[in-house]
Amino acid sequence: MDGNGRWAQARGLPRTEGHRRGVEALRRTVRAASDLGVSYLTIFSFSTENWRRPAMEVSFLLALFKRFVRNDLAELHASNVRVRMIGDRDGTPADIRELIDQAEALTRDNTALTLIIAFNYGARDEIMRATNRLLADRLAKGDDTPVTAAEISACLDTGDFPDPDLVIRTSGEVRLSNFLMWQAAYSELVFTPVLWPDFDHGALESAIAEFRMRDRRFGGLAQKSV
Numbered sequence: 001m002d003g004n005g006r007w008a009q010a011r012g013l014p015r016t017e018g019h020r021r022g023v024e025a026l027r028r029t030v031r032a033a034s035d036l037g038v039s040y041l042t043i044f045s046f047s048t049e050n051w052r053r054p055a056m057e058v059s060f061l062l063a064l065f066k067r068f069v070r071n072d073l074a075e076l077h078a079s080n081v082r083v084r085m086i087g088d089r090d091g092t093p094a095d096i097r098e099l100i101d102q103a104e105a106l107t108r109d110n111t112a113l114t115l116i117i118a119f120n121y122g123a124r125d126e127i128m129r130a131t132n133r134l135l136a137d138r139l140a141k142g143d144d145t146p147v148t149a150a151e152i153s154a155c156l157d158t159g160d161f162p163d164p165d166l167v168i169r170t171s172g173e174v175r176l177s178n179f180l181m182w183q184a185a186y187s188e189l190v191f192t193p194v195l196w197p198d199f200d201h202g203a204l205e206s207a208i209a210e211f212r213m214r215d216r217r218f219g220g221l222a223q224k225s226v
């Protein structure tokens with residue numbers, strides 16, 4: 001959800017206004033994803049590196065996040081959306097962790113869209129935590145067999161979810177910035193100049209249309225060459 005700050009600055013507004021409008025774009029996108037039949041939507045809401053921002057912006061983002069969960073949870077639940085979190089829970093402020101626990105518990109049996117909120121998330125941190133869990137498990141069992149890719153996948157925060165088919169980055173930036181680096185090995189990447197506060201149903205639909213044009217080979221050969 002990139003480009004909030006630039007959206008605001010271009011209008012002579014404080015960066016925080018961009019984040020506030022970013023939440024509206026998030027609401028639109030969740031509705032659009034449901035309408036378009038998307039099964040899993042992962043949003044990068046706060047990274048392990050975002051703590052480096054000025055204290056005032058960090059506290060604004062945390063407050064916005066709490067307000068979003070408090071205000072929108074009932075509607076998400078009514079829309080049959082299942083909410084899950086990925087990221088470092090232990091390093092997440094207790095009040096946010098509790099809100100996320102509540103959201104996950106309330107929506108656990110919902111069957112439409114799964115909304116995965118990446119909060120205090122960084123792919124390197126996730127891979128490191130998974131590695132340490134696997135290592136501790138191996139050591140406890142005195143097991144010296146090599147770790148498999150399937151074990152790593154299962155041990156990541158996303159262990160219950162499929163790999164993403166499509167990763168969309170807004171605001172013209174062309175990098176992954178520590179997002180789902182293991183899981184996105186064969187994802188299709190779509191980079192759009194749209195700033196996050198302007199993202200909407202049409203922008204999601206065009207990204208999906210671009211995805212549908214791609215020839216996915218997963219390292220193999222195109223179907224017609226076989």
Ligand code: FPP
Nearest residue numbers: 001002003004005006022023045064065068
């Ligand atoms: C990146 O834009 C955006 C963020 C670091 C925060 C995204 C958060 C929200 C939209 C709101 C809080 C989250 C939820 C789930 C309610 P940027 O500020 O880096 O933009 P810039 O690159 O233009 O400066």
